[in-house]
Amino acid sequence: MALTHSTMLALGTSVPGFQLPDVVSGKMIDPGQFSDRKGLLVMFICRHCPYVVHVQNELARLGNDCAEKSLGVIAISSNDAANYPDDAPEQLNAMARKLGFTFPYCYDESQDVARAFTAACTPDFFLFDEAQRLVYRGQLDDSRPGNGKPVTGKDLRAAIDAMLAGQSVSQDQRPSAGCNIKWKPG
Secondary structure (H helix, E strand, O other), X not given: OOEEEOOOOOOOOEOOOOOEEEOXXXXXXXXXXXXXOOOEEEEEOOOOOHHHHXXXXXXXXXXXXXXXXXXXXXXXXXXXOOOOHHXXXXXXXXXXXXXOOOOOEEEOOOOHHHHHHOOOEEOEEEEEOXXXXXXXXXXXXXXXXXXXXXXXXXXXXXXXXXXXXXXXXXXXXXXXXXXXXXXXXX
């Protein structure tokens, strides 16, 4: 389990355009579908990464809380399913159902969406405001497998709360940390 940190995409960046299938509903999902929301959270996650497994219940809670606040949420897995079959769409579907995800969980087979976001690890979080400009990228909180700190989502939740309250999101943002995205060979 090699620790990889997020690349910290430049704040103010517009949400990259994409269209990906939701592994549960089969519907195509794109950021434009959330233009009536107060913002959009895009999470790069997967099924097998111990860092994601460590926070997966908080991700499900966060998804429920965001829905109540009219914040759109999309989860994306970009891992190479041929070499990491636990991250194949069928397995992602089982994960979403088991955890009760209330948001689309999309599969980025080409890995083009991960590249567009400069996503580097799982989990990797990107919060966009109502104008779909990046206001936060970084960690969920400072809990990691084995470090004894509770999973609270405090860093990401503080950014969400500030954005929804019309306040500036703190510029003191720490990179997310997790497993590297499993890129396809070549």
